[in-house]
Amino acid sequence: MIFTVVIPARYASERLPGKPLIDFAGRPMVVRVADQAIKSGAAQVVIATDDERVRDVSMTYGCNVVMTSPEHRSGTDRIADVVTQMGLDDDAIVVNVQGDEPLMPPSLIRTVAEALANSDAPMATACHSLSDIAEMTNPNIVKVVLSADQHALYFSRAPIPWARDAFSTGINALPVDMPVYRHIGIYAYRVGFLKRYSALSPASIERCESLEQLRVLWHGEKIRVVVSLDIPPGGVDTPEDVERVRVEFDRLNKSG
Numbered sequence: 001m002i003f004t005v006v007i008p009a010r011y012a013s014e015r016l017p018g019k020p021l022i023d024f025a026g027r028p029m030v031v032r033v034a035d036q037a038i039k040s041g042a043a044q045v046v047i048a049t050d051d052e053r054v055r056d057v058s059m060t061y062g063c064n065v066v067m068t069s070p071e072h073r074s075g076t077d078r079i080a081d082v083v084t085q086m087g088l089d090d091d092a093i094v095v096n097v098q099g100d101e102p103l104m105p106p107s108l109i110r111t112v113a114e115a116l117a118n119s120d121a122p123m124a125t126a127c128h129s130l131s132d133i134a135e136m137t138n139p140n141i142v143k144v145v146l147s148a149d150q151h152a153l154y155f156s157r158a159p160i161p162w163a164r165d166a167f168s169t170g171i172n173a174l175p176v177d178m179p180v181y182r183h184i185g186i187y188a189y190r191v192g193f194l195k196r197y198s199a200l201s202p203a204s205i206e207r208c209e210s211l212e213q214l215r216v217l218w219h220g221e222k223i224r225v226v227v228s229l230d231i232p233p234g235g236v237d238t239p240e241d242v243e244r245v246r247v248e249f250d251r252l253n254k255s256g
Helices: 029-039 052-060 075-086 106-117 191-197 204-209 214-218 239-255
Strands: 003-008 044-049 064-067 093-096 123-129 143-146 152-156 181-190 223-227
Touching (some): 003 075, 029 044, 029 052, 044 052, 044 075, 075 093, 075 181, 093 191, 106 123, 106 181, 106 223, 181 191
Parallel strands (some): 003 093
Antiparallel strands (some): 143 181
């Protein structure tokens, strides 16, 4: 199977300015993400950025870089720009790996690409089972409900599915007879769908939940979801995340 990985990397960040270039064990974060993507077996790995500083540093490490417009409203629009510049065929598969996921398991990247290759859906993503009630009720953690054939029915920041009887007096435990899945923010697309995506009008549920993938469901498209045993350690959004990931790289260096 042949697939391409595109890594969107914006320099601007309110909480972490210059986030793609934060150092982790001697290599910038965006380069660490590219390292993981290369291990997935991708045919090519491309960093997509609108900032010359990210481009220049990435290229010193031998990374492929495509410059994109700073006017893009979403990472999906940025990736659509990249595949157009690259001239990829409509049937080609592209995996979007976020530029702030330096510990993304290579096996998960490949698994999502394979899930799309074996599906008639235009898009695929991943999830894993939740075991912590605090995560289920955390609005920063996105949940997903699946159909019998493992396509997304809905994504939400709210606790879903809602166990009516169990939660009637408050949420104290996860449902015992219904799995709860946490969405993992990695996506695979067919290039033809990426080109069509930018023409899809934003959806009211997308704006309400602030979840871009709901636009796809709103317009009647399917999203294949693979339930993964590989759980990414989490991305880098805060100074606390930086320290957590640095500790993990120190541990990996000592064990390796």
